[in-house]
Amino acid sequence: MFYSIDLTVAWALLLAFAVFVYVVLDGFDLGIGILYPFFRKKEDRDLMMNSVAPVWDGNETWLVLGGGGLFAAFPMAYAILMPAVYPPIIAMLLALIFRGVAFEYRWRAGSWLSKKSWDAAFIAGSVVAALSQGIILGAFLQGIEVEGRAYAGGWWDWLTPFSVICGLAVVAGYGFLGACWLNMKLEGDIQHRVRLMARGFFVATLVGIVAVSVATWLLQVGLAARWFVWPLVLLTGLVPVLLALIALALSRSLFADGRDRMPFLLGLALFALCFLGLGLSVWPNAIPHEVTLWEAAAPAKSQLFMFVGAIVLVPIILAYTAYAYWVFRGKLDPNKGYH
Amino acid sequence: MDTFLGFDAVMLARMQFGFTVAFHFIFPAISIGLASFLAVLNALYLWTRDEAYLRLFKYWLKIFAISFAMGVVSGIVMSYQFGTNWSVFSDLAGPVIGPLMAYEVLTAFFLEAGFLGIMIFGRDKVGPGLHMFACLMVAVGTAISATWILSVNSWMQTPQGFSIAENGQFVPEDWWAIIFNPSFPYRLAHTLTAAYLTTAFIVGGVGAWHLLRGRRENPGVRTMFSMAMWMAALVAPLQIFLGDMHGINTLEHQPAKVMAMEGHFDSHPDGAPLILFGLPDQEAGEVRYSIEIPKLSSLILKHDLNAPLAGLDTIPDDEEPPVAVVFWSFRVMVGLGFAMLGVGLWSLWARFRGRLFDAPWLHRAALVMGPSGLVAVIAGWITTEVGRQPYVVYGALRTAESHSPLGASAVGVSLIAFVVIYFVIFGAGIAYILKLMRHAPERGERGVRVEPGPIRTTGITPQQQMREDGHDMAKEGA
Numbered sequence: 001m002f003y004s005i006d007l008t009v010a011w012a013l014l015l016a017f018a019v020f021v022y023v024v025l026d027g028f029d030l031g032i033g034i035l036y037p038f039f040r041k042k043e044d045r046d047l048m049m050n051s052v053a054p055v056w057d058g059n060e061t062w063l064v065l066g067g068g069g070l071f072a073a074f075p076m077a078y079a080i081l082m083p084a085v086y087p088p089i090i091a092m093l094l095a096l097i098f099r100g101v102a103f104e105y106r107w108r109a110g111s112w113l114s115k116k117s118w119d120a121a122f123i124a125g126s127v128v129a130a131l132s133q134g135i136i137l138g139a140f141l142q143g144i145e146v147e148g149r150a151y152a153g154g155w156w157d158w159l160t161p162f163s164v165i166c167g168l169a170v171v172a173g174y175g176f177l178g179a180c181w182l183n184m185k186l187e188g189d190i191q192h193r194v195r196l197m198a199r200g201f202f203v204a205t206l207v208g209i210v211a212v213s214v215a216t217w218l219l220q221v222g223l224a225a226r227w228f229v230w231p232l233v234l235l236t237g238l239v240p241v242l243l244a245l246i247a248l249a250l251s252r253s254l255f256a257d258g259r260d261r262m263p264f265l266l267g268l269a270l271f272a273l274c275f276l277g278l279g280l281s282v283w284p285n286a287i288p289h290e291v292t293l294w295e296a297a298a299p300a301k302s303q304l305f306m307f308v309g310a311i312v313l314v315p316i317i318l319a320y321t322a323y324a325y326w327v328f329r330g331k332l333d334p335n336k337g338y339h
Numbered sequence: 340m341d342t343f344l345g346f347d348a349v350m351l352a353r354m355q356f357g358f359t360v361a362f363h364f365i366f367p368a369i370s371i372g373l374a375s376f377l378a379v380l381n382a383l384y385l386w387t388r389d390e391a392y393l394r395l396f397k398y399w400l401k402i403f404a405i406s407f408a409m410g411v412v413s414g415i416v417m418s419y420q421f422g423t424n425w426s427v428f429s430d431l432a433g434p435v436i437g438p439l440m441a442y443e444v445l446t447a448f449f450l451e452a453g454f455l456g457i458m459i460f461g462r463d464k465v466g467p468g469l470h471m472f473a474c475l476m477v478a479v480g481t482a483i484s485a486t487w488i489l490s491v492n493s494w495m496q497t498p499q500g501f502s503i504a505e506n507g508q509f510v511p512e513d514w515w516a517i518i519f520n521p522s523f524p525y526r527l528a529h530t531l532t533a534a535y536l537t538t539a540f541i542v543g544g545v546g547a548w549h550l551l552r553g554r555r556e557n558p559g560v561r562t563m564f565s566m567a568m569w570m571a572a573l574v575a576p577l578q579i580f581l582g583d584m585h586g587i588n589t590l591e592h593q594p595a596k597v598m599a600m601e602g603h604f605d606s607h608p609d610g611a612p613l614i615l616f617g618l619p620d621q622e623a624g625e626v627r628y629s630i631e632i633p634k635l636s637s638l639i640l641k642h643d644l645n646a647p648l649a650g651l652d653t654i655p656d657d658e659e660p661p662v663a664v665v666f667w668s669f670r671v672m673v674g675l676g677f678a679m680l681g682v683g684l685w686s687l688w689a690r691f692r693g694r695l696f697d698a699p700w701l702h703r704a705a706l707v708m709g710p711s712g713l714v715a716v717i718a719g720w721i722t723t724e725v726g727r728q729p730y731v732v733y734g735a736l737r738t739a740e741s742h743s744p745l746g747a748s749a750v751g752v753s754l755i756a757f758v759v760i761y762f763v764i765f766g767a768g769i770a771y772i773l774k775l776m777r778h779a780p781e782r783g784e785r786g787v788r789v790e791p792g793p794i795r796t797t798g799i800t801p802q803q804q805m806r807e808d809g810h811d812m813a814k815e816g817a
Contacts, residue, residue, distance in 0.1 A: 054460045057452045057455060058449065058452035060415060060452075061452045065444045065445070067418045067422070068440045071441075072437025072441040075429055075432075075508070079422060079426035079427065079429045080426070082419065082421075083426050086423055087749075087753075089423055090757075094756060097412040097413070097415075097416070098760075101408055104404055104405045104768075105771060108774065149506070151743075298437065298438075299504070301510065302433075302435070305511065309442055313446060317453070320454070321449070324456050327456075327457055327461055328460070
C-alpha cells in the first residue's frame with residue numbers, strides 16, 4: 001500500500017514538528033523558571049512571569065499533541081516507550097503540575113511564606129521538568145529493550161550517565177532560550193542582567209551539545225555510525241558546520257549591544273539544528289535499534305483519518321497561536337504588567 | 340504474586356487512573372459551565388453596558404483562571420496515563436481511540452489555550468469585539484473537548500465499527516460508527532448538562548453565601564443568584580429526563596451495569612421492584628435489608644409495570660461488575676439530582692412570591708448544595724466506569740489484560756506520589772478559590788492579575804482602589 005507508507009512518514013514528520021514546537025516554546029517558558037533563582041527581587045520575578053503568562057498553556061498543549069499524536073499514529077511505540085521511561089515521565093508530569101499552578105497561585109498567595117513556596121515550586125517544577133525531558137531523550141537514544149510488542153527492560157534502565165548528561169544539557173538549553181526570550185521582552189537594567197545570563201547559559205548549552213555528541217560516540221550508543229556513511233555524510237556533515245556558524249553568530253549577537261530579537265531567533269535555529277541531528281540519528285526507527293516507524297505505525301485508516309484533519313487544523317492552530325503572540329508582542333511595561 | 344500494600348499491579352493501576360481522572364474531571368466540569376457563563380456575562384455587558392455584568396465577569400474570571408490552570412495540568416497527566424499504566428490497552432486500542440483524542444487536541448485544546456490568554460489579559464489590547472470572540476472560542480473549545488473525549492469513553496462502553504487484526508489491534512473500519520456509537524449521544528447530553536448544572540450550583544452557592552451575609556443590595560450578588568436559580572429550575576428536570584434516557588440506553592447495551600445499579604441479583608419475570616436502599620452482598624447474590632417499591636423499576640426502565648427484567652443470575656460470575664460500588668454511587672448521583680430539582684422548584688416558588696433574595700432557608704439550602712454537582716459528577720462517573728468492569732473495551736478487552744508490564748511497587752509508589760501532590764496542589768487551589776469567593780463582587784472589581792504596587796488594573800486609579808479596599812475591609816470587619 002503506497003499511501004500508507006507515505007502517511008507513516010508524514011506522521012513521523014508531523015510529530016517531530018509538534019515535539020520541536022513544544023521544545024522551543026515550552027523551552028523558553030521552562031527556562032524562565034530555571035532562571036528564577038538568579039533574580040531574587042519580587043518585581044523582577046513578577047515581570048519575568050508576566051512575560052509568559054498569556055501563552056504558557058498554549059505552549060504546553062504541544063506536549064499533549066506530542067503524546068496524543070504518538071499514541072494515535074504509533075500506538076506500539078507509545079506503549080513501549082511510556083513504561084520504559086515510567087519514573088522520569090511521572091516526575092515530569094508532577095513537575096509540570098507544580099510550575100503550572102504556580103502561575104496562578106503566586107498571585108493569590110497571602111502570606112510571605114506561601115508566596116516563597118510557590119516561587120520555589122515554580123523553580124523546582126521547571127528544573128525537574130526540563131531535566132526529566134532530557135533524561136527521557138537520553139533513555140530513548142541509548143536504546144530500549146523490547147520483546148514482542150512490549151517493553152522488556154528493568155525499572156532503572158533509563159538512568160545512565162548518558163541520560164543524565166542529556167538531562168543537564170536540556171536544562172542548560174532551556175535556560176538559554178528563556179534568557180533570550182527575556183532579552184527580547186524586557187528593557188533597562190533587568191535586560192542587561194538577562195543578557196549576562198544568556199551568555200553564561202549559551203556557553204553551558206554549547207558544552208552540553210558537545211558533551212552529548214561525544215558521549216553518543218564514546219558510549220557506543222550506536223547511533224553515531226550512520227553519520228559517517230557515504231553519501232549520507234554529505235548531509236550529516238552539514239549539521240556540525242551549520243552549528244558552528246550559528247554558534248558564532250550567536251556569540252556575536254549576544255556580546256554586541258542592542259540586539260533584542262536576534263539572539264532568540266538564532267537560539268531557535270540552534271535548537272532546530274540539534275533536533276535535525278537527533279532526527280537523522282534515529283531515522284527511520286520509532287524505537288532506536290528495535291522498532292521501525294512502519295512496524296510501530298497504526299493502521300492506514302487511523303493515520304489517514306487523522307491526517308485529513310491535521311493538514312487543515314495545524315495551519316489554523318499556527319495562525320491563531322501566532323495571533324495570540326502578536327497581541328502580547330513588544331516590550332513589557334514594568335508599570336502595567338498585562339493589566 | 341507481586342503486590343504493594345496488598346494490591347496487585349492491575350488494581351493499583353486502576354486506582355491510579357481512577358484517582359487522576361476523577362480529580363481531573365472536577366475542573367473541566369467547572370470550566371465547561373463557567374466558560375459559557377462568562378461568555379454570557381460578557382455578551383450581556385456589551386449589550387446592556389450595565390457595569391454590574393462586567394463586575395461579575397471579572398469576579399468569575401479570576402476563579403475560572405485558577406480552575407482552568409488546574410484542569411490543564413491535571414489533563415496533561417491524563418494524556419500520558421494511558422501509556423504509562425495501560426500500555427497494552429494503548430497498543431491495541433490506540434488505532435481507534437488515539438485519532439479521536441488527537442482530534443480533541445487539535446480542535447479543542449489549542450483553541451482554548453490559544454484564546455484563553457486573550458480572554459484573560461487582552462480586553463484592552465484587542466478591543467471588545469475580538470475579546471468577545473475569544474470568550475466564545477474558549478467556551479466552544481471546552482464543549483468540543485467534552486464531545487471528543489466522551490466519544491472515546493462511549494466507544495469503550497459500546498464499541499462498534501472495528502475489526503480485530505492478527506496482531507490483536509483494534510482496526511477502525513467505519514469512523515462514523517465509531518464516533519457515533521450507541522451510547523455517545525446520551526452520554527454527551529447527560530455529561531454536558533451535568534457540567535452546566537454543576538456550575539449553576541457553584542455560582543448559586545456563592546450567591547447564597549453573600550445573601551446570607553446580608554449583601555442583598557449588591558447587584559452582582561443578586562444577579563448571580565438569580566441566574567443560577569433559573570438554571571437549576573430549568574436544567575435539573577431536563578437532566579433527570581436525560582438521565583432516564585441514558586439509563587434505558589445502557590439497559591439495551593450494557594444490561595449487567597444496570598443490574599448492578601439496580602441491585603437486581605435475581606430476574607423478575609413480571610415486574611421488577613425498585614430497591615431504594617439496602618446492602619448488596621455479591622457473594623450471597625442478594626441485597627440485605629432492602630427497602631423496595633414493587634414494580635417501579637420495570638416502570639422506569641421499560642415504561643411498563645409488569646415488564647420482565649433479567650438479573651445478574653443470567654450473567655456469568657466472571658462478567659459481573661462489582662455491585663456494591665455501582666449500587667451506591669448510582670444512588671448518590673440520583674439522590675443529588677433530585678435534591679437539585681428540589682432547590683430549583685423551591686427557588687421558582689420564592690421567585691413567584693417575590694422573595695428570592697429574602698428567603699434565608701432557600702439560601703442555606705443553595706449554599707449546602709453548592710458543591711453537590713461535583714459530587715454527583717464523580718458519582719456518575721464511578722457508576723459508569725465501574726459498571727463496565729471487568730472490561731476496559733466492553734465485551735472485547737478485559738481490564739486485567741490491558742495493563743503495563745510494571746511491578747506493583749512502581750505503580751504503587753507513583754500512586755502515592757500522585758495522591759500526596761494532588762491533595763497539596765489542588766487543596767491549595769481550592770483554598771484560593773474559596774478565598775476569592777469570600778468577597779462579594781464590588782464596584783470596580785479588579786481583573787485577574789493585580790498586585791499592590793506597580794501592577795494595577797486599567798480603569799481605576801490607585802486611590803479609588805484603596806478606597807474600595809478600605810470599604811471592603813470595613814465591611815468584612817463588621
